[in-house]
Amino acid sequence: MSRPAALLRNAARQARIAPSPGGLQTPLPRAGSSMTKRPLSILRSASTPTRLTSPTAISSRSFTSSSVQRHGEVTRPAPGTGIKVTYRDSKGNDIKTVEGNEGDDLLILAHEYDIDLEGACDRSVACSTCHVIIDPKHYDMLPEPDDEENDMLDLAFGLEDTSRLGCQVKLTKELDGMVATLPAATRNMYVDGAKARTH
Numbered sequence: 001m002s003r004p005a006a007l008l009r010n011a012a013r014q015a016r017i018a019p020s021p022g023g024l025q026t027p028l029p030r031a032g033s034s035m036t037k038r039p040l041s042i043l044r045s046a047s048t049p050t051r052l053t054s055p056t057a058i059s060s061r062s063f064t065s066s067s068v069q070r071h072g073e074v075t076r077p078a079p080g081t082g083i084k085v086t087y088r089d090s091k092g093n094d095i096k097t098v099e100g101n102e103g104d105d106l107l108i109l110a111h112e113y114d115i116d117l118e119g120a121c122d123r124s125v126a127c128s129t130c131h132v133i134i135d136p137k138h139y140d141m142l143p144e145p146d147d148e149e150n151d152m153l154d155l156a157f158g159l160e161d162t163s164r165l166g167c168q169v170k171l172t173k174e175l176d177g178m179v180a181t182l183p184a185a186t187r188n189m190y191v192d193g194a195k196a197r198t199h
């Protein structure tokens with residue numbers, strides 16, 4: 001049987017046994033009665049395509065976004081309001097005192113102020129070219145380095161007791177006044193092998 005014919009037959013069957021609100025079935029009207037015309041209208045409506053999706057059924061999707069932090073960019077604090085860090089060279093001379101915000105790390109801050117701290121692996125903790133030596137007072141305020149950082153520090157040139165990877169030192173308010181000394185040289189084992197690069 002073709003599909004339209006099957007549809008018509010089903011509709012006719014349902015028209016003849018229409019359920020009443022109480023669950024009882026409505027008897028089939030006699031042929032020739034005025035009710036016999038009703039199945040025809042039902043048949044017509046049965047062949048009319050039904051719109052299944054109303055406009056209100058399409059729910060609008062919402063999404064949220066967060067601000068983008070791009071590498072190599074920091075927002076400079078207004079002068080006198082930031083956390084002060086002094087970068088010093090290996091001979092004990094101050095290179096520059098700069099101000100950063102909470103959460104900035106020593107590497108990004110150095111790049112922002114053109115201080116020669118390399119950062120070859122871009123914070124992947126896969127080099128030691130961002131090695132800095134922190135003054136003892138502020139070193140004790142820092143969270144302990146994790147194993148990955150310790151592994152890289154082991155490869156650093158001129159390692160000292162208060163050595164850290166600059167990219168792993170994040171500023172907090174209590175670090176205000178910190179001094180970060182650049183070692184005399186850095187070593188990028190993955191690029192240079194054991195050859196040190198002087199600052």
Ligand code: FES
Nearest residue numbers: 119121123125167
């Ligand atoms: S940039 Fe390589 S470990 Fe910090």
